[in-house]
Amino acid sequence: MTDIRIISWNILRFAAGTSGVFSKQERIDRVMEVVHPKAVNADANCDIFVIVEPVTGKQNVGTVAAGSGVTGGTQLLGILNGRAKGKDWKMVPALCIYSGKSGGETLLVFYRDSVVKLKTGGHALLTNATTTVPNWKIKGVRESCPFHVTFTIANTSIDIHLIAQHAPSPDYGSGKNGKANQGVQEVGKHLAVTGNTKVVYLGDLNLCSVPATDTDCFLDGHTEDGTTLAGLGMTLVASGQRSSLKAGDASLDDYLSHAYDNILAKGLSTSSNANVINLVKDVLDEHLLLKPGPIPAQTFKRLFHCIRTTKGKGLSDHLPVRATISF
Amino acid sequence: MPTLYRLLQDEYDPAWGIRKSGSRDGLEELSRLSVLWRPNSIYKLKRWKLDSAHADESIYIGSPKRLKYAKQRLAWEKKLLALGKAESSGETVLAIKHLKARKHLHATVKSRGLKRSVKYRQALESSFDNTVFIEAEFEDESKLDVAVWFTQTQEGWRVGLESHVSNITNPENHPALLPFMAVNKDRSLDAGLRSLCLEGTARMITTTESALATESASPILVGEHHYLGFSFGPNLQKAVKSEMPLTLICEKADSGRWRSTPFNLQFAEFSLSSCVLLVNTQIIEEVSHSTCYLFGLGADNRPYYSQLGDDECTLRWHLYLDNSLRFEPPSGYGAESASGGLPALENDFYLSSEQAFPDLEDLASFDQLMGGNEWRCKGVTAEIYQSLNQPQLLHLQFGISLTTGGMTDVALAFRGTPTIGTSTNFAYERSFFRIGIGQPHDSGLRNIYHESQLRMRVYDCPCEGYFEPDSSLVINLRPINVFDIPAFAKHFNVTLPFRLFQPLDQFALRVHASSGAWQMFASDDSGFELNPPVESTP
Numbered sequence: 001m002t003d004i005r006i007i008s009w010n011i012l013r014f015a016a017g018t019s020g021v022f023s024k025q026e027r028i029d030r031v032m033e034v035v036h037p038k039a040v041n042a043d044a045n046c047d048i049f050v051i052v053e054p055v056t057g058k059q060n061v062g063t064v065a066a067g068s069g070v071t072g073g074t075q076l077l078g079i080l081n082g083r084a085k086g087k088d089w090k091m092v093p094a095l096c097i098y099s100g101k102s103g104g105e106t107l108l109v110f111y112r113d114s115v116v117k118l119k120t121g122g123h124a125l126l127t128n129a130t131t132t133v134p135n136w137k138i139k140g141v142r143e144s145c146p147f148h149v150t151f152t153i154a155n156t157s158i159d160i161h162l163i164a165q166h167a168p169s170p171d172y173g174s175g176k177n178g179k180a181n182q183g184v185q186e187v188g189k190h191l192a193v194t195g196n197t198k199v200v201y202l203g204d205l206n207l208c209s210v211p212a213t214d215t216d217c218f219l220d221g222h223t224e225d226g227t228t229l230a231g232l233g234m235t236l237v238a239s240g241q242r243s244s245l246k247a248g249d250a251s252l253d254d255y256l257s258h259a260y261d262n263i264l265a266k267g268l269s270t271s272s273n274a275n276v277i278n279l280v281k282d283v284l285d286e287h288l289l290l291k292p293g294p295i296p297a298q299t300f301k302r303l304f305h306c307i308r309t310t311k312g313k314g315l316s317d318h319l320p321v322r323a324t325i326s327f
Numbered sequence: 328m329p330t331l332y333r334l335l336q337d338e339y340d341p342a343w344g345i346r347k348s349g350s351r352d353g354l355e356e357l358s359r360l361s362v363l364w365r366p367n368s369i370y371k372l373k374r375w376k377l378d379s380a381h382a383d384e385s386i387y388i389g390s391p392k393r394l395k396y397a398k399q400r401l402a403w404e405k406k407l408l409a410l411g412k413a414e415s416s417g418e419t420v421l422a423i424k425h426l427k428a429r430k431h432l433h434a435t436v437k438s439r440g441l442k443r444s445v446k447y448r449q450a451l452e453s454s455f456d457n458t459v460f461i462e463a464e465f466e467d468e469s470k471l472d473v474a475v476w477f478t479q480t481q482e483g484w485r486v487g488l489e490s491h492v493s494n495i496t497n498p499e500n501h502p503a504l505l506p507f508m509a510v511n512k513d514r515s516l517d518a519g520l521r522s523l524c525l526e527g528t529a530r531m532i533t534t535t536e537s538a539l540a541t542e543s544a545s546p547i548l549v550g551e552h553h554y555l556g557f558s559f560g561p562n563l564q565k566a567v568k569s570e571m572p573l574t575l576i577c578e579k580a581d582s583g584r585w586r587s588t589p590f591n592l593q594f595a596e597f598s599l600s601s602c603v604l605l606v607n608t609q610i611i612e613e614v615s616h617s618t619c620y621l622f623g624l625g626a627d628n629r630p631y632y633s634q635l636g637d638d639e640c641t642l643r644w645h646l647y648l649d650n651s652l653r654f655e656p657p658s659g660y661g662a663e664s665a666s667g668g669l670p671a672l673e674n675d676f677y678l679s680s681e682q683a684f685p686d687l688e689d690l691a692s693f694d695q696l697m698g699g700n701e702w703r704c705k706g707v708t709a710e711i712y713q714s715l716n717q718p719q720l721l722h723l724q725f726g727i728s729l730t731t732g733g734m735t736d737v738a739l740a741f742r743g744t745p746t747i748g749t750s751t752n753f754a755y756e757r758s759f760f761r762i763g764i765g766q767p768h769d770s771g772l773r774n775i776y777h778e779s780q781l782r783m784r785v786y787d788c789p790c791e792g793y794f795e796p797d798s799s800l801v802i803n804l805r806p807i808n809v810f811d812i813p814a815f816a817k818h819f820n821v822t823l824p825f826r827l828f829q830p831l832d833q834f835a836l837r838v839h840a841s842s843g844a845w846q847m848f849a850s851d852d853s854g855f856e857l858n859p860p861v862e863s864t865p
Contacts, residue, residue, distance in 0.1 A: 013668035016738050016763055016778075018645065018654055018722060020669060025634040025643040026518065028726075038639045040730050055670045057780055057793055059803060060835045060848055066793045066803070067778060068670045071738060071763035074776040075726070078736035078765025079641055081772040082728045091774075099833070101809070102667035132858055133833050133850040142832075142852050287516065306516075312656035312669060 001269055001326050002153045004116065004160065007034060007045065007277070008261060009320035010052040010204040012309050014108070015068035016075055019312055027315060030307075032079055034277055034320050035110070041084045046322060047115040048151075050164045052204045056096050056104035061145060062125050062134040065094035065106035073108040080110065088114040092123050097166070098144035107147040107164045107203075115154055122150030126163065126190050138183045143168045146203075148192045153327060160267075160327055161196045163187060165203040170221070170258070177221030180206035181228045188232035198267035198327050201234055204318060208258035209239040217258065234264035237271035237323045244318050245280070245308045252300045255280060255308075261321040274323035279307045279315070334372065334461070375463035503553045503580035504529055506608035506617045519619035519635030520606065522563075527556035531580075540571035545588050553577040555585070560638025562729040566592045575606065583608035583617075592623060595732040596768045597696065597725075599623030599631060622647065627692055629723070639730050646723040652684055674780055677721045677742060678759050687718035687741050696725060696737055698767025702775050708799050711779075711840075712760065715743025721759075737764045745781070747800075748840035752818070756782040785836075786818040792836075800840045809834075816847065821861050823849055831855065 011021060011031070021027045029038065036044040054069025073091055080089035092109040099105075111118065125145035129135035136145040146165040153160060165187060168179035184205050193199050207229055212222035229236050242256035265271065283303045284295065295303070305313045506515075507525055515521060533551040540546040545554060555575045558564050567573070569590035577585045587604035602623030609616050619635035621642070630647040654673045690703050690712060703709050712718075719742050726735040740761040759780040766772035779794045781802065788811050792804025806815045812834050813825040823831055831851040838845045845863045850856035 013670055015668075015670035016724075016761060017670055017673050017740075018724070019656060019673050022643065022724065022738070025636045025640055028643060029518075029636055029640050032641070038641065038728075038730060040639065055668065058791065058805060059793070060833050063803075063835075064795065064797055066796050067780075068674065068761065070796070071761055071776050071778045074763040074765045074774050075736035075738055076765075077774060078767075078772070079726055079728070081766045081769070082641070082726075082731060082733060082735035084730070087772065101832075103671050130854055131850045131856040133848065133856065135833075135850075135852065137852060140829075140852065283516075290515070303516075 002115075002156065002158075003324050003326050004048060004153070004200075005044075005046040005273070005322070005324045006048045006050070006200060006202065006263060007320050007322045008050040008052065008164070008202040008204075008263060009034070010166070010261060010316060010318035012053055012316040012318070013069075014051050014054040014072055016071035017068055020072070021315055022072060022075060023312075028076075028079070030279065030315060031076070034279070036080055036083050036086050036089070038083070043085055044080075044083070044089070044112060047112045048162065049110040050162075050202060051108040051110075052164065052166045052318075054094070054106050054108050056099070056106050058099050059096045059104055060133055061096050061099055061104075061142075062127075063096055065096045065104075067104065067106075069106050069108065070094050073110075076108075077110065088112045090118070092118055092149050095123065095125055095147065097125060097147060098142070100142070105144055105166065107166065109147070109149050109162065109164060111151065113154075116151035116160070117154055119150040119152055119159065124148050126187065126192055128186055128190075136183065136186070138168050138179050138186070141168075141179075143179070143183055146187055146190075146192075158198065158327060159196070160198045160200060161192060163192055163199065163201045165201070165205060167204060167206040170206045170208075170260070172219035172221040175221065176224050177207065178224075181221070181224050184232070185228055188228075188234070193233070193266070196267075198265075199234065200263065200265045200325060201232070202261075202263040202321075204260055205229075205262045206260050207262065208260060209236060209262050210242060210259045211240065229262065229264070232264060234266040235268065235271065236262060236264050237268075237325060238263040238274040238276070238321045241276040241321070243276045243321050245304075245316075247308070247310070247317070250301075250304055250308065251297065252284075252295055255304060261318055263321060263323045263325075265323075265325050267327065269326040271326070272324045275321070277320045277322055279319055280304060283307060334375065334377070372463045373466045375461055377461050503531070503577055504555070505610075506583065506585070506606060506615050507555060515615065515617050517617045517619060518637035518640065520617040522560040522635070522638045523619070524558045524560070525555060526558055530554045540588065542570060543572065545572050545574035545576075548576065548578075550578065551580075553580065557587070560729075562638045562732075563592075563635075566594050566732060568593055575604070583610075592621075594727050594734070596698070596734045597727065598626050600626075604635065626695060631723075641726040641728045641735055644725050644727065646720070648685070648722075651682055652680075674759055677740065678757060678780065678782065684719035684721055684742070687715070687720045687743065693723075693739055696723070696734075696767070697739065697762070697764055698734070698737075698769075698773060701773070702739075702762055702764060702767075705775070708777055710747055711745055711794060711799065714745050714747040715741075716746055717757075718743035734768055735766065737767050738762070745840075748843070750843065752786050753838070754784045756784065758782055786815065788815050790815075794840075795837070802838045802840055804836050804838065805834045812849070816849070819845070819847060819861070819863075821847055821849075821857070823857075824851075824855055826851075826853075829853055 014021065016022055021031050032038060035046060035049045054073060056065045056067035056069055059066055073094065077089060077091045080086045089110055090113045092111065094106045094108055096104050097106055125134040126148050127134035127136065127145060129137055134145045136143045144166040146163050149162045151160050151162060152158065168183040170177050170180050184207055187193060187201060207225040208217055208222055209229055210217045212226055239262065240259055242259045243261035244257040246255050246257045263274065283306050287295065287303055308314045309317050506520065531553045532547055557573050557575055559567060567590050571588050573590060574588045575585040585606040590602050592599045592602050600623065602621055605620045605622065607618050620632055621635055622632045625631050631644040632647045633642040633644040654676045656669055691700065694700050703712055721740040721742055723739050725737040728735050738761060742757055742759050744757050745755045761778040763776040763778065765774040777796050781792045781804065783790050783804065785804065789807045790804045791807050792802055795801045795803050806812050809830045809832050812831055813823040816823045829852050831849055833850045835848045836845055847861045848857060
């Protein structure tokens with residue numbers, strides 16, 4: 001039995017350049033601490049790291065990703081490889097999963113070659129279209145295609161199928177979050193899931209896994225979210241923990257929004273350590289260590305924006321989620 | 328026990344005044360000098376010895392009309408700080424002697440021929456004077472040696488003051504040292520500040536006599552400055568080569584801005600010279616917040632800066648350019664407010680800015696940073712990069728891991744107009760290029776990624792595209808406006824449907840830049856598709 005430690009993180013418009021996570025030492029450091037800490041001889045925190053929402057230029061879906069998100073991925077891989085115990089980090093060749101009026105998007109999958117090996121040709125997009133150009137058409141509209149990566153667990157012949165997705169945007173209320181629900185449901189019905197025994201399905205699924213009875217999740221669609229997640233034929237291993245971050249309405253007691261980032265699996269033996277990595281809490285705790293006592297609202301805002309993206313600051317509007325899955 | 332200010336108020340004879348004005352108004356100016364303003368009781372004088380020399384009127388030997396050129400003080404100080412070497416200052420020495428004081432007159436004189444000003448200095452000596460001399464000791468045992476008098480400047484009569492205060496043995500509540508007080512240093516969220524080790528005793532020195540640095544002594548600058556010895560964390564300190572003790576210097580006590588003496592950084596694969604550490608501190612919500620930055624001159628003679636993190640961080644060095652050449656998120660920008668987000672806005676800035684960025688110069692000059700010449704020689708990328716018209720350097724960024732000293736990654740961005748293989752119907756416009764390299768100096772782990780954003784006009788239709796990362800000379804392009812796609816395809820004798828709703832948006836023309844051979848791909852959400860793709864016939 002092999003433990004595969006997985007982290008998935010929607011890093012809002014991840015890209016190289018001077019304005020995102022690569023803009024400052026402290027920002028890329030915060031990202032890297034999640035994946036592979038910098039301390040001398042530190043072990044990696046995971047074996048597979050998925051970044052949702054890296055940027056590409058306008059291009060055809062399914063072609064080799066071209067743009068600043070992949071440049072950033074190349075840089076990040078260099079930093080990972082620079083860790084004393086990081087020489088085995090590799091990156092799955094990235095493909096464009098969506099392209100629209102204002103540019104495109106990809107998914108970056110980093111993996112430790114000593115733990116899992118990428119199968120030859122083992123990366124492709126899921127499509128539900130009849131065209132040869134992949135398309136994830138939901139309610140008649142093009143959405144981001146799920147990315148299907150096939151790994152073999154090192155020193156075994158066991159294949160695991162990783163499916164990463166940036167699901168359609170949520171539309172609670174009258175829409176009952178129908179786009180995201182259908183976008184996810186179709187993954188569950190896809191041969192990549194039904195035809196394989198060991199599957200990990202993760203990403204920013206835009207379905208909230210907090211029970212709809214929670215008073216903070218009363219909008220129409222939450223019941224459907226739970227139903228969809230429960231009906232995929234997979235186990236929800238990271239569930240019910242809020243991973244997206246509120247914006248201007250955030251406060252010290254209430255800064256988490258929906259539990260959009262989920263990890264599911266089938267064919268697993270066990271799962272453990274499944275939770276949200278609450279970087280905001282880490283920053284608040286660090287502050288409290290340095291200055292105990294109540295945190296004023298203004299101070300909270302400043303600390304919150306070390307993590308929550310706004311006006312060119314912070315990292316993302318999501319927190320990373322992780323799980324250890326045994327196959 | 329009095330404060331110094333109180334002492335002077337009590338002891339300065341009103342009759343001395345300024346030119347016998349009999350006014351003590353000038354003393355008010357003293358209250359703004361940091362040796363005097365400290366109202367805290369611990370800065371009361373424990374012991375003092377007071378002496379004075381005065382006359383009915385000061386008699387100066389020398390005339391302002393005969394001022395001789397001394398030197399540009401600011402330029403000299405800059406040189407002293409930036410290079411650590413300087414020619415003899417030639418500045419006059421204030422000799423604090425009873426009954427006789429050598430004074431300095433300052434004047435700023437504008438050249439008629441040159442649009443610059445220089446500072447002139449003249450030492451004037453008075454044998455009869457209205458000067459108060461104080462040798463004293465504060466309650467915290469800091470020493471004070473001060474002479475107070477009035478001198479004539481172009482702004483009128485000003486308080487002249489010369490003092491040395493050394494050994495600020497009790498820095499608590501000392502505003503200049505606020506960022507470094509243990510409580511604030513520990514409270515700072517800035518890991519860079521926390522990584523600094525402060526060494527020795529802080530000193531405040533006010534002097535008209537400058538001193539060059541030596542291997543064991545930091546430079547002393549003219550004027551009033553605070554000095555604080557420091558070292559970096561052990562990892563970064565290993566890379567430091569300095570000809571003088573590392574010292575942080577602050578000119579204005581309440582500015583919160585400290586600048587270090589110069590040093591060089593020698594990493595495994597890259598070195599920087601004339602580096603300085605800048606510490607900027609602000610008080611926000613009664614808490615001190617500091618940020619630390621390193622500035623230095625790269626081995627390629629370009630200036631770089633990096634935020635300082637903890638001693639195990641990966642320093643992220645950026646090419647230092649003028650503010651106007653740096654991309655800043657537009658005011659009012661919200662994370663979700665712009666389509667494409669900041670990366671798209673940043674690339675647009677680099678493509679659209681009409682400002683002149685530095686010339687790209689010889690591509691080989693980047694080889695050391697890029698870990699060799701593979702980035703520009705492998706495949707045919709050299710043909711593209713060397714064909715650029717008006718190539719300009721936009722940005723350069725690289726990481727250096729402090730735990731290994733090695734370079735982790737590089738991103739080089741530039742722009743220019745490609746000229747490779749153009750025909751009359753394919754006209755390149757200014758385009759953006761970025762090369763990302765992971766582990767540039769480790770051939771076993773090296774990854775090179777070529778990113779491009781092309782703008783061009785094809786049959787006079789505005790298009791955008793990129794050189795395909797894997798094939799280098801294949802341009803993958805499309806009209807900027809999706810509604811132009813059917814008309815665009817007509818130029819290639821391909822008929823595509825035109826729809827107002829759900830326009831065809833998955834379109835690519837793949838053109839080989841030198842042979843001109845092309846393939847056209849098209850599909851849309853309604854199920855239409857060019858299958859197989861249309862290709863040019865030889």
